[in-house]
Amino acid sequence: MPRVRITAPPTTPPAVSRLRFALVGTLFSLVWSSAFIAGKVGMAASGPLTLLSLRFLLAGLLVWPIARLRAGTSGGVQGAGAPGRPERAPKAQQLRDALVALLAGLLNNAVYLGLAFVGMRTVPAGLTTIVVSTSPLMTSALAALALRERLGWRAAAGLAAGFAGVVWIMRARALSGSADLHGVALILLGTVALSVSTLLYRKIAGRLDPWRIALIQLPASGLVLLPLAWWREGLVVLPSAAFFGSLLYLAVVVSIGTTLMLLWLVRHGGASRASSFHLLNPLFGTLLAVLLLGEHVPASDLLGALPIMAGLGLVLRPRRT
Template sequence: MEIRALLMGLAFAFMWSSAFASARIIVLAAPPLMSLSLRFLISGLIGIAIARALGQNWNLTRAQWRAILVFGLSQNALYLGLNFVAIQTVEASLAAIIASSMPLLVAFAGWAFAGERLRPLAIFGLAAGFGGVAIIMGARMGSGVDLYGVALCVAGAIALTVATLSVRGASAGGGNLLMIVGLQMLVGSAILAGPALAFETFTVTWSWQLAAAFSYTVLVPGLAATWVWFLLVGRIGAVRAATFHFLNPFFGVAVAAVLLGESLGIYDVIGVAIIMAGILAVQRSRVVAKLG
């Protein structure tokens, strides 16, 4: 793999994983859905403005528009909406670990619903990955984890799986990528605005930490990470790009530990290592299958 693609993959994995820690700061001080809807609105408008300045337009194919709607609903409104609500009571590290199981869910969904054959390496990876999640969940439940928050995280991971399956359509053709990023964020903002206004009260505890976390979330995980992901998929393909997801459990818990001071037990460390090995095995199996 070329060095540029490697650096893009590492940057995406770190930016994607860091979102859980910054989101935790936000939701402890402001309404989660209102904050997320505003984040998408700002990120989307910035993305579209930059795209227009670069000469991009919204003359997209029907498949791209359909994928934008699916991606905006599945990733932005459902996956991130559910996670923003969940991390009010669930630690950022646990939310990151659950979300990181997405490559495992994609492989399982391909086998269960699309008739894809799994190589022995992929079967091992699935067993190891889900086993690692089980180890962490068993340890966390013993310390009183909020099961409702965990259920929301799991539902979000399933929604992210659907979003991932739509990425190829959204990035088809290799053009107007930043415009696509901006448009799918506006979709998420519009969908979340209704439940935010209906169920939340605008009560905010203002601080510089909130301002910094919100600004970072808008610009880095919100805009830059999504753009880099689409560029990476366009450069090396969705299968190879997805390999970098094996780093998400490590980056997720590391950033949460450093930034938020979340404690990590021995079972967390063991579980994260097993999950990373499982995800890497699954993705390597998919790469080999595609090349073969």
């Protein structure tokens, strides 16, 4: 009797339209940028590390029942047989993926956000989002070297235009003396960690369930930051409605929402295209800083946003086949 070979389901994610990809990426950038505004509000009642530690612990607590429910119905991994989803991975592969997810989460949450929030004590929230928008350039360069992702001339030109806009804004800020160089350096160092984290997401985005990734990353990040917050800040919190509103928004909308959206973007578009949406951060960050915090935005920031927007369009434009 002839043997029947059962082929594994495809691991390539289903194609999505450019419009849908752009809408999800724009929403991701908007929510991501709003984190710095909410962080400024929360840090009026606590230290940055204390706020982040409580944020990640609360987010992990909220994710836990959802992740456990999904693990109970799918065996903890994306089930085989569904279109565009991988087959069940071996135990060793699951362990490696979990470790990669943990490392990516610590770089993204503990290192990047820890440095960014500490630096933001002396740097305006709008300028913080501008510094973070250099992440696509770092991510694309690292992706071309480490993951061999092809970078066409349009994408390269778009990233160069976006970076030029950021340099223009930073130069004007430096000349006006409105930027604390030590704080900016901390944020920039954190942005490097963000770029490395985005590349690590590329390795696991198609294999692990997003909720399981969030369950691995969020509590671990909170636990890592907790002793640092106690040592540096004494875990002091001045309770207020603004603080708890900020904490809840950061935990639910930002931590959980952006994690799921980033994984979706990386899976369907690659690390470089997903990271390119950080080029929108200056636009959303400065707009939210003006509307919600009353920060003054120089005209140079608005001029610098123009090549950033043009650069994003070039990065997202598909290559000709």
